[in-house]
Amino acid sequence: MKFRKASLALRATIAIFSFLVIQTAAQAQDKPNVVIMMVDNLGWGEIGTYGGGLLRGAETPVLDALAEEGTKLLNFNVENQCTPSRSALMTGRHPIRSGTTRVVWGVLYGMVSWEVTMAELFSDAGYATGMFGKWHLGDVPGRFPTDQGFDEWYGVANTTDESWYREQLQYDPEVGVQPFVQEAVKGETPTTVAPYTVEKRRLIDSEVNERAIDFIERQANADKPFFAFIPYTQPHLPTLPHPDFEQITGNGHYADVLAEIDHRAGEILDTLDELGLRDDTIVIWTSDNGPEEARGWHGTAGFWRGQYFTALEGSMRTSFLVRWPGMIPAGRVSNEIVHITDLLPTLASIAGYEVPSDRIIDGIDQLDFFTGKQETSNREGFPIYVGDDIFAYKWRNWKVHFWQLDNMFSAAQKLNVPNVHNLLSDPKELYPDRTGETTWVLPPILKRVVAHQATLLQEPPIRLGTPDPYTPPE
Structure with missing residues (x-):
């Protein structure tokens, strides 16, 4: 009799466990995937839907279509340099709080491990997390992407102009920085893939996409929700296109790179369509700050004035496109203020992760605004x-x-x-x-x-x- 009771109890336990597993799997399948594509130093006025495109020497049909398929923000605001913007995105906090207020060279920088990143939160919520591209939030053990919540990473740790160092005047390899393309998985030290040279600089964004697409395909086959962060290196100086895009526009390297940027977005969007993930994936496309100032590589902020490293609108406002079919209105254009810190709490409402409560979070949940339940942003400044x-x-x-x-x-x-x-x-x-x-x-x-x-x-x-x-x- 005791054996029968134990057997019944065991079967009941197994049944409950099986139910919980099924429920967890069902919940995981209900979680939308999130893809954030972030270009590097692209001005507000570069792509067609923001008044650029042909006026900048290259049409951008993929991104123009993405704007029609989702919502376009005219007043999306970032920080004025690469490191601060990426920190604000990852933590939902103003960079002044995190010690990440500026780009620096040759010293310890980046986010301390105490910071809680968006990638860590997605991971805690059951997402696979992958990053492919430029990090610029730390280049020492403990501060690489795979130390900060990403399951895997392929790309460069720092700024893209490092690829140019070896060719600069009187470069000394004994003391000069020798940058590399690296890869890593969570819990392991990054390994070197190749030197980050000017030649590799031309190829890196195509390789980033290859890795990102492979990651997306693997998660789709495993039926696992994923967060893919794809911070491209273009059009940061040196603004040089992939060999396949060299002279494709006839309007110079910058226009060639603009055509490549549009193409790279199309490769990711086509992959989502081919895998049947369009309706189940939130796609965000944006830039980390305003355009380059350096002559020969400079971009344009279009309607606004100024380049990055300033407090002018041309530095702070960047293009922002977001698509989530059936949830985010298509063809909507808004001039309401949204800040890059808002993405962490907004995506929390979608992915189901908990926003940290043991520290100040500056981001504001904008889900009702994004989904059209309200016309106004929840932020005034x-x-x-x-x-x-x-x-x-x-x-x-x-x-x-x-x-x-x-x-x-x-x-x-x-x-x-x-x-x-x-x-x-x-x-x-x-x-x-x-x-x-x-x-x-x-x-x-x-x-x-x-x-x-x-x-x-x-x-x-x-x-x-x-x-x-x-x-x-x-």
Whole structure:
């Protein structure tokens, strides 16, 4: 009798376990896949749907179609340099909190392991996570992508101009940086694939796509939801196309690269279609910051003024396309403010992961806005940092500059009286109000600046160069 009771109990346990396994599998299948494609230093005005395309020497039919299939944001805002933008995306936090406010060379940088990344959250929610491309958030053990939540990674750890070092004047291989293309899986030290040379620079984005497509296909075959982060290297200088795209437009290297950028997006989108994943996948396509300033490689911000490394709109606003068939409205265009930190909490509502509650998260859940349940964004503004200083604050259609910095090569000037710009009437930020007719804007903006600064006392920022292990002060 005791044996029969034990047997019944065992069968009941097995039945419950089987039910839970089936339920977990069903829930996993219900989770939408997420693909984020991020190009490097592409201005707001480059692709056709934002007024570029043919005007920049190359049509962009794939991305123009993607804009029609989903929602296009005219007021998506990032940080003003590569490292800060990627940190903000990964953590949902302003980079001032993470010690990732600027691009640096030759020193310890990147996110401490205490930071919780989007990749870690996706992984905790049962997603396969893969990153393919440029990281720029740390290049030492503990700070590679596979130390920060990604199951696998293929790409470069730092900036793409490193590929050019070997060919520069009086380069000394004894002391000069020798960059490599690397690959890794979670829990293992990255291995070297090949030197990152100018020749490899031309090939890297095609290789990134090959790895990303292989990852997507493997997860589809395993019926496992996935998060694929694909941060391309183009059009960061040196802006040189893949050999297959050399002279394809007849309009120079930049136009050739623009055609390649469009093609790479098409390869990923075609893969999703071929695997029957279009309706089950959220696709985001964007850039990490505004265009290059360096002559010969420079891009354009189109309607706006300025390049990256500044607080101008041309630095902060980038193109942003998002598609989720049946969930996100097709053909919708919005000028509502969204910030790159918003993606982490927004995707939490979709993927089912928990947003960290033990630290300040600056991102705001924008799911209802993205899905069209509301016409307005849940965000009215945000502080704009250049390095460790607030250079400006953007609020509604207003922009207040506390510092003047017209380009990355000039010296910043602290303003005695802040410059107030109405971005609707002065989109290029050329004509600050000198009449006093808009000074009403200063109190509500300064109130928000002070409130933000108070949070830095509440949770002291991590300093650039902080080593691991890091423990926040009590």
